[in-house]
Amino acid sequence: MNAKEYNIAVDTFADNIYRFALKHLKNEMTAKDVVQETFLKVWDKHETIDVSKVKSYLFTTAYHSIIDWIKKEKRSGDIEKVENSIYSNNSSDFLSENNDLKKILDLALNTLPEIQKTVVLLRDYEAYSYFEIAEICNLTEAQVKVYIFRARQSLKNYLKKYELIAS
Amino acid sequence: MKINITKENYEAYYLDFLEGNLNDIEKDEFSKFIILHSELRIEEEGLLELDSSTNEKLDSTFTNSIKIFDKNETISHTTIELFEIAALENILNSQKKEEFDKFINQNQSSKSEFELYKKTKLFPDLSITFSNKKSLKRGVIIPLYVKFSAVAAVLIASFMLIPFNNSETYNFLTAQHIQSRFNAKKITPLIEIKNMQQNKSIVAKNEIKLKNIQVNQQNNNQNQQLEIGMTKEINSISFKKPSLFETKPNNYEIKNIDFSSVKTQNNSYFSEDNSYYLPIEEMKNPVPIITNGLKNKIKREIDFRSAKATDKKQGGFYFKLGKLEISRKIAPKDVLALK
Numbered sequence: 001m002n003a004k005e006y007n008i009a010v011d012t013f014a015d016n017i018y019r020f021a022l023k024h025l026k027n028e029m030t031a032k033d034v035v036q037e038t039f040l041k042v043w044d045k046h047e048t049i050d051v052s053k054v055k056s057y058l059f060t061t062a063y064h065s066i067i068d069w070i071k072k073e074k075r076s077g078d079i080e081k082v083e084n085s086i087y088s089n090n091s092s093d094f095l096s097e098n099n100d101l102k103k104i105l106d107l108a109l110n111t112l113p114e115i116q117k118t119v120v121l122l123r124d125y126e127a128y129s130y131f132e133i134a135e136i137c138n139l140t141e142a143q144v145k146v147y148i149f150r151a152r153q154s155l156k157n158y159l160k161k162y163e164l165i166a167s
Numbered sequence: 168m169k170i171n172i173t174k175e176n177y178e179a180y181y182l183d184f185l186e187g188n189l190n191d192i193e194k195d196e197f198s199k200f201i202i203l204h205s206e207l208r209i210e211e212e213g214l215l216e217l218d219s220s221t222n223e224k225l226d227s228t229f230t231n232s233i234k235i236f237d238k239n240e241t242i243s244h245t246t247i248e249l250f251e252i253a254a255l256e257n258i259l260n261s262q263k264k265e266e267f268d269k270f271i272n273q274n275q276s277s278k279s280e281f282e283l284y285k286k287t288k289l290f291p292d293l294s295i296t297f298s299n300k301k302s303l304k305r306g307v308i309i310p311l312y313v314k315f316s317a318v319a320a321v322l323i324a325s326f327m328l329i330p331f332n333n334s335e336t337y338n339f340l341t342a343q344h345i346q347s348r349f350n351a352k353k354i355t356p357l358i359e360i361k362n363m364q365q366n367k368s369i370v371a372k373n374e375i376k377l378k379n380i381q382v383n384q385q386n387n388n389q390n391q392q393l394e395i396g397m398t399k400e401i402n403s404i405s406f407k408k409p410s411l412f413e414t415k416p417n418n419y420e421i422k423n424i425d426f427s428s429v430k431t432q433n434n435s436y437f438s439e440d441n442s443y444y445l446p447i448e449e450m451k452n453p454v455p456i457i458t459n460g461l462k463n464k465i466k467r468e469i470d471f472r473s474a475k476a477t478d479k480k481q482g483g484f485y486f487k488l489g490k491l492e493i494s495r496k497i498a499p500k501d502v503l504a505l506k
Contacts (some may be wrong), residue, residue: 149249
């Protein structure tokens with residue numbers, strides 16, 4: 001992959017990587033750092049990367065960076081504080097004001113374990129196949145299917161809970 | 168090999184555990200992990216006790232959630248949820264999809280459940296973008312010969328923009344200029360001529376001018392005054408049409424100022440054989456390496472030639488790029504001295 005192809009990859013995938021990171025990290029600055037880090041790592045190895053596989057390479061690198069960030073933040077306790085402050089508000093006023101499906105799904109997504117969140121985001125946002133997701137996350141295809149199935153169930157149950165409360 | 172079971176990957180080990188794919192060492196590690204992370208056991212419905220002597224069965228919901236979806240399985244109330252997710256994932260073949268649609272339409276509760284599953288599909292918010300893509304990009308390596316050619320092109324363009332001081336000489340030579348230069352005794356200013364004789368000044372083309380001047384140079388009238396003006400474009404000459412002289416239609420007389428030196432220089436400038444004229448072919452290319460390099464790279468005709476003005480010959484430059492041609496001529500030094 002030459003510099004020109006790399007720059008095209010920046011234009012094509014930077015937004016996707018950023019949205020993916022932001023969904024996981026819930027912090028714009030950290031998500032931007034992940035994007036920078038990802039493209040820096042890809043550039044370091046650009047001569048050995050086939051341009052047709054750059055998207056997978058980017059997401060794999062981004063995924064590992066995200067996991068590293070989450071581990072680091074969990075150790076410091078920051079991410080738990082964020083989760084508690086945003087997602088523990090279950091007052092009826094909060095629910096009635098936030099009956100927007102997208103917002104509820106965002107809340108539901110954040111209750112998922114990271115691996116389930118990752119696979120379902122890669123599936124829905126980027127339309128990756130199970131095989132491609134497995135390669136990115138270093139899983140088997142069977143594991144990916146299971147995680148997606150579980151993620152869908154969790155999201156559905158979360159929505160059901162809000163529908164019951166709203167009705 | 169040491170096995171590292173973490174909160175991020177324990178579910179995969181759990182799956183293998185349930186399917187009986189863990190060896191003794193892995194099973195032992197998994198047991199230790201679950202004991203240390205008992206909160207996971209609480210969250211996970213129907214989590215098996217790791218005492219292998221128990222015969223406790225998993226909750227079917229949980230089992231379903233970790234089963235590998237088998238598209239050949241029969242659609243029933245116990246398996247419908249798996250098929251709902253499979254339908255959402257678009258991995259059912261046409262036959263199974265038909266069966267699924269039929270089952271769903273016959274069971275309202277399953278239909279409602281499927282509608283809820285449809286809402287779990289996530290869509291990216293395209294308004295969220297990474298704003299500083301420029302910071303991620305890398306410079307494109309430009310081959311040296313392209314850089315060299317770009318520098319050459321800039322130099323050529325700059326050269327074309329250099330105001331040749333000669334252009335100033337192409338001002339309209341007034342009678343006053345000629346008087347101060349050659350100490351003429353008798354000069355009629357153009358304006359006066361115009362007013363008095365109601366002349367009409369005309370700028371004519373080169374070939375016509377030369378012809379007319381040659382004709383008028385044969386006029387032996389001693390009272391004739393020569394006024395020659397040159398516009399900013401070389402080879403264009405303006406002169407007056409005197410009303411005091413008889414003129415033929417479309418033929419103009421020039422008022423001659425009888426200064427031999429001026430006349431001589433003018434003759435040499437407007438000589439019939441145009442000996443001052445320098446053809447482009449006689450100009451030389453000062454940068455053949457650059458033009459040839461560019462020509463080979465961009466596969467287009469490129470030519471650049473220049474020549475310095477001499478006493479008797481024109482100077483100037485000529486540039487060609489594909490179909491674009493630009494040239495500029497500089498008058499011979501003898502003509503420039505008229506100023």
